Amino acid sequence: MRKGITTLASVALLCMSANALAQEQHPLRLGFGMDLGVPSGITLGLVIHPTVDWLSIQTSLSFNGLAPGMRLGVKLDPVAHVLPDSVLGLLLEVQGGFACYGTIPGHASDMPTIGYEYVNLYGGVRFGKVNRFHWIFEVGPSHVNFNIMNFSNFMNSQFGLTTAAGSTPTVNGWIPTFITGFEVVWP
Amino acid sequence: MSKIGLMGMLTATLCTFACADIKVEVPNICNTSQVGTIYPSYQKVTTLQTTVDVSQEVDQIQKTFDQLYIKLTSLDVTADQDLSWLQDMKITIDGGTASAPNVTLATYQPGTGDPGMSLPIKLMMDANTLFEYLSQPITLTFTITGSPPSEPANFTSSFCVDLTGEINK
Numbered sequence: 142m143r144k145g146i147t148t149l150a151s152v153a154l155l156c157m158s159a160n161a162l163a164q165e166q167h168p169l170r171l172g173f174g175m176d177l178g179v180p181s182g183i184t185l186g187l188v189i190h191p192t193v194d195w196l197s198i199q200t201s202l203s204f205n206g207l208a209p210g211m212r213l214g215v216k217l218d219p220v221a222h223v224l225p226d227s228v229l230g231l232l233l234e235v236q237g238g239f240a241c242y243g244t245i246p247g248h249a250s251d252m253p254t255i256g257y258e259y260v261n262l263y264g265g266v267r268f269g270k271v272n273r274f275h276w277i278f279e280v281g282p283s284h285v286n287f288n289i290m291n292f293s294n295f296m297n298s299q300f301g302l303t304t305a306a307g308s309t310p311t312v313n314g315w316i317p318t319f320i321t322g323f324e325v326v327w328p
Numbered sequence: 329m330s331k332i333g334l335m336g337m338l339t340a341t342l343c344t345f346a347c348a349d350i351k352v353e354v355p356n357i358c359n360t361s362q363v364g365t366i367y368p369s370y371q372k373v374t375t376l377q378t379t380v381d382v383s384q385e386v387d388q389i390q391k392t393f394d395q396l397y398i399k400l401t402s403l404d405v406t407a408d409q410d411l412s413w414l415q416d417m418k419i420t421i422d423g424g425t426a427s428a429p430n431v432t433l434a435t436y437q438p439g440t441g442d443p444g445m446s447l448p449i450k451l452m453m454d455a456n457t458l459f460e461y462l463s464q465p466i467t468l469t470f471t472i473t474g475s476p477p478s479e480p481a482n483f484t485s486s487f488c489v490d491l492t493g494e495i496n497k
Contacts (some may be wrong), residue, residue, distance in 0.1 A: 282347075296357065300385050305356035305488060314350035314495075 166192055170272060174199055176322020180259050180285055181205070181212050181238055188324050194271045195222035199324075201238075207255065208243025212236055214261075221271040230267035234279060236260070242290060251298045254290040259283050261318060272326045280319040287312040350495040352393070356401055356488045363405070363470055363483035370476045376483060381465040390463070393493030400455040403434055403487045405470070406446045409479060414438070416473040417447065419485075423461045433458075433468070455489060 170190035177183050186201025195218045203210040214236035220227050242256035265279030288311055293304045304310075364376035390396065405417065416437060422430035434449045453461075468485065 292354075300382070301359075302382070302385070303358045303360060304354075305358065308354075308356045310352065310354040312350060312352045314348070316348045316350065317346045 167194075168192070170194070170326050170328070172324055172326030174201070174322060174324035176277070176320045178279075178320030178322075179318045180240070180257065180283060180316075181210070181236070181261075181320065182240070184212055184320075184322075186212070188326055190272065190326060193222075194225060194326075195219060197324075197326075203238060203240065205240045205243070207245065208241040210238055210240035212238030218267060218271055220267075225272075226270060228269055228275075230271060230275075232263070232265040232267055232277060232279060234261070234263040234265065236263065242288075244291070249291075251294060253292050253295045255287055256290070257285055257287040259285045261320075263320070272328045274323060274325045276321075276323050278319070278321045280317065282315045283318040284315055285313060348495060348497045352491075352493045352495070354491045354493075357491055358402075358486050358488040360484060360486040361468075363468070363485050366472060366476055366481045366483070368476050368478055368480070372473060372475060374472050374476070376470045376472065378468050378470075378485070379465055380462070380468060382462050383464050386459065386463045389491070389493065392495070394496050395494040396459075397492040398455040398459045399490040399492075400451060400458065401488045401490055403449045403451050403485075404446055405436070405449055405483060405485050407481045407483050408445070409477060409481050410442065410445060411447060411481070412442045413477050414443070414447070414472060414474040417449075418471045419449070420469045420471070421453070421458075421461055422467045422469070423464045424467070425464060428461045428464060428466070458487075459489075 169192065172188040172190070173186065174188045175183070175185050181203045182205030184201040184203040186199045189198045190196070191198065197216045197218070199214045199216065201212045201214075203212050214234055216232055216234040218230045218232055220230040237260045239258040240256055242254045244254040245252050261281060261283045263279035263281040265277055267275050267277050269275030288309060290309065292308065292310055296302045296304055359380060359382060361378050361380055363378050366374055366376070405419075417435065418432060419434045420430055421433040422428070432452050434451045434453075436447045436449050470483065470485075
């Protein structure tokens with residue numbers, strides 16, 4: 142009995158996979174996405190599904206409240222490979238990006254100017270069909286590298302300390318981060 | 329798989345998503361203070377005192393970082409005129425507590441050449457001990473030996489440290 146069920150399940154999975162393979166090849170699909178998170182800030186980008194829906198590339202412009210930046214992401218959606226019409230997906234994504242140097246408006250002289258680069262290693266979920274509107278939520282570790290300019294003025298005004306000329310403090314390491322937002326892909 | 333192994337894997341997985349491991353490097357933070365003035369009328373041996381209080385900043389730094397590495401990059405005593413008249417200098421540091429007693433911080437003994445306006449100071453204390461002293465207001469006493477100059481000499485002291493801190497949460 143158990144052997145029969147296993148065989149049936151295997152056949153069903155094979156059929157589903159064959160069906161998925163038959164369906165998944167398509168011309169280039171385009172869309173757009175918008176998300177909010179740390180460290181990228183708010184982003185708006187172009188989403189590309191290059192002939193398959195389980196792989197997507199997103200290139201985005203970002204704004205972190207201080208300065209603009211850019212982000213590039215490559216995302217895998219294994220569920221979309223097996224079940225193309227599933228409204229739920231599991232995501233694996235690698236993102237890399239940067240934010241230009243920015244400072245708090247009105248404090249250009251007494252606050253430091255901060256710019257950074259980052260790499261996000263995310264796992265997440267998708268709600269909605271992969272080739273329609275869907276919402277995503279992703280979390281994971283990010284490697285960030287902050288560079289701080291105009292530090293000498295800040296240290297002097299806040300603490301009465303000075304820094305040597307050309308001294309640029311750096312902050313780097315791993316922090317937990319997230320993004321959440323939506324994507325719309327034209328079928 | 330044992331329960332301990334499973335818990336270890338779960339912790340590692342959770343930590344992958346939730347742990348922060350940050351390194352902060354701030355090169356060459358310097359503190360400069362006016363030491364005082366030596367006047368022509370002074371005796372051959374003169375003491376000048378100055379108080380340095382960066383305890384709030386040090387406290388803030390100590391609270392922020394889980395690990396802290398300090399490297400003293402420079403300690404300078406400078407004046408607004410040539411210091412060839414100066415024969416000897418001893419700098420003591422006093423935190424005013426039992427854990428930070430009055431000890432010699434640095435010394436200067438002239439070499440063969442003219443020192444100019446800046447003295448090469450030999451530090452007698454390691455940077456970590458100095459950092460512990462700085463967690464309270466300190467008094468630096470400069471004992472200066474030499475025939476007083478013909479013009480008043482204003483002294484300034486400064487020290488710089490490289491600070492590396494790590495945060496592991």
